[in-house]
Amino acid sequence: MSAAASIASERSRRASLRFFNLFRLVLAGLFVVAGRELGLGDEAPVVFRFVAFAYLAGALGLGFQEVAGYLGESRVTALQVVIDVAALSLMMWASGGYSSGIPVLIMVMLAGAGLVAEGRMVLFFAALATIAVLIENVWRLAVGGLPVDFLQVGIFCTGFFGIALVARLLASRAQANASLAAERGEALAKQQAVNERIIRDMQDGVIVASGNGFVLQSNPQAAVLLGMDGCGSGLLEGLRLADIDPAFDEVLYQHGIDDRLLRIGPGGRLLRCRVVCGEPGSAAAGDTLIYLTDFEDIQRNLQQVKLAALGRLTASMAHEIRNPLSAVSQAAELLREEKRGEMQARLARIINDNAQRIERMIRDVLALGRREQALPEALPLAQFVAEVIDARVFSDPVERDLYAVDIDPSLSFAIDRAHLHQILDNLLANARRYCSGRPSAVALNAVPLAGERIALHVRDDGPGLDEATRLHLFEPFFTTHAKGTGLGLYIARELAEANDATLELAMAGPGADFILSGRQKP
Structure with a gap:
């Protein structure tokens, strides 16, 4: 038993003992004041009054806390119950025997003793009361020759043991419940203190x-x-x-x-x-x-990650740029020596492709290094998406059939115009790269959400992404494309967050489904 449970049990026992002493004091006072009026002590009034005063004195003297501290609570409790049994037995003898009703009071006293006593003492008290009642009736039969109903006396004596045992079992159960409640209360208080500390810190x-x-x-x-x-x-x-x-x-x-x-x-x-x-x-x-x-703290941490990534990128820039520059230099040398027009066109294409690759790499690095201030405005989403698609298919109008747009013309998206164009251009480029190439392979649709928010879906019918790719998809420099820099989706998410929006990949469904969510009004 824990210290708290022991203290709670002892406190409960002391409270019961105080009430028991108060009841004993009131009963003794009633015997002194109104014993004769209640028909008690008829056979020996002097003995009855003497015992009543002695009982009152004992109840007063042993009821003080100092006495219990000097003799010990268990000893004082046993002495009080012995005095109860002896005084009530003498009063019963002076009042005409068991017919006076005093055995019922003895039962009450034994019940109280069962609540406050410890161990097997309750059986001793019951045995003491039984012996006292039997001696009184045997003496009455032997000396006075008065008739005695020993069956009724036996019932009283059996009741002494029964009430004492039941009271003790109830007291034990109550103490066990009090101890359990105290232990759980202590554990709950500790847990609550830990929780409060966690929440506070x-x-x-x-x-x-x-x-x-x-x-x-x-x-x-x-x-x-x-x-x-x-x-x-x-x-x-x-x-x-x-x-x-x-x-x-x-x-x-x-x-x-x-x-x-x-x-x-x-x-x-x-x-x-x-x-x-x-x-x-x-x-x-x-x-x-x-x-x-x-x-904002998260953004600052991301900026630190971004700066660290820029440091790693700077270390590898020489190697990354050397390859396309070598190809450009070699193609330029061959172009000076080559006289055929067909070969000149091929070499010029090599130069142009590698120059664009260098330009794209530098542009992504510059975009990673700075985060422009967003100037959100309510853009008509359907119209803006159509303009972005028109710009993409300008050189190849056949590609227009790849895109299926289903956006309500009344919907708007609160975002910086240039940022939304860069985000959509990146998502559409990825969707075009991995889709099947059939008509309507890339689907764009918008869904209104609660709180005047909106979700724009960009979905392709490609093979989709495995779990390992999903885990690193938005990390800088992670790419599955041979000519990619791995910064496109990372920068797209950065731009979305700069406009209080989110860019995520849906967890289920065929192909890749990117969801751009934000407000409809700035």
Whole structure:
């Protein structure tokens, strides 16, 4: 048994003992004040009054806590019960025997002893009461010659043992339950302390909101992320989230999207908000749990990763650029020596292809090195997609049949025009590279989402991507194409996040399905 459980059990036992002593004191006082009026002590009034006063004195003297501290609680308890049995037995003798009803009081005393005594002492008390009652009736029969109903006396004596045992079993069960409750309470308190420490020290902000939008609980990091940490601890509790920022209405009541990127709170920091609703039937039903993650911090970490990647790229640039430059130089030398027009055209094409490859590599590296400021505007999505496709198929109109567009003309996308053009151009280039080449092999469609958001799908009917490729798809310098730099999808996602949008790959379905999600209005 743990220390807390032992203390709780001892506390419960002492409380029962105090009530038992109070009952004994009231009973002794009743015998002194109104014993004769209750018809007790008729056969020996002097003995009855003497025993009543002695019983009251014993109840008063042994009821003090100092006595229990000096003699020991178990000894004082045993002495009190022995005095109870002896005093009630003498009163029974002075009041005419078992017919006075005093054996019923002895049963009550034995029941109380079963609640406060320890071990087998309750059987000793029951045996002592049985012997006292039997001696009184035997003496009455032998000395006075009065008739005695030993069957009824035997029933009383059997009841002594039964009540004492039942009371002791109930007391043991109550102590066991109290100990178990104390142990579980101690474990729960420790677990709660650990949880509170974890929530207090975690880097994400945590807010528990009620169904009507008021803050029930929050950790200090939530106030820091919202820019409200300078006004003291516990600031958020009791506030209405919509008063902190009206954008919380979208977070609380529109659960179509689990994660949102929002500039929220007085601090205006870009945060990723994740909403978890309380499960029906649980204690948290109707409440909402909001996790706030500092996305600007994530962006700074990404910038560090990007700078480290640039360092690795710089080390390998000489080797990467040397190959196309060697091909260009060799083709230029051959072009000076070659007199045939057909060979000149071939060499000029080699020069042009490698020059474009160098230009593309330098452009991607420059785009990786800087993240331009986004200027989002509400672009008519259907019209903009059509313009991007027209630019791609300008030199080869036959390719127009590859693209199947199904976008409602009324839908718009809040994003920087140049950024959306670069994202779509990269997605369409990848889809064109891996699709089957049949008509409608590349499908583009837009789906409205909750909270005035929209999802643009770019799907091809190619072989799709295996799990290993999916894990590294958006990492810089990862590519499955021989002439690719591995920066296209990484930069596309960077540009999407700069516009509070997300670029993801759908988990299921044939081919590759890229999803660009963002707002419809800036």
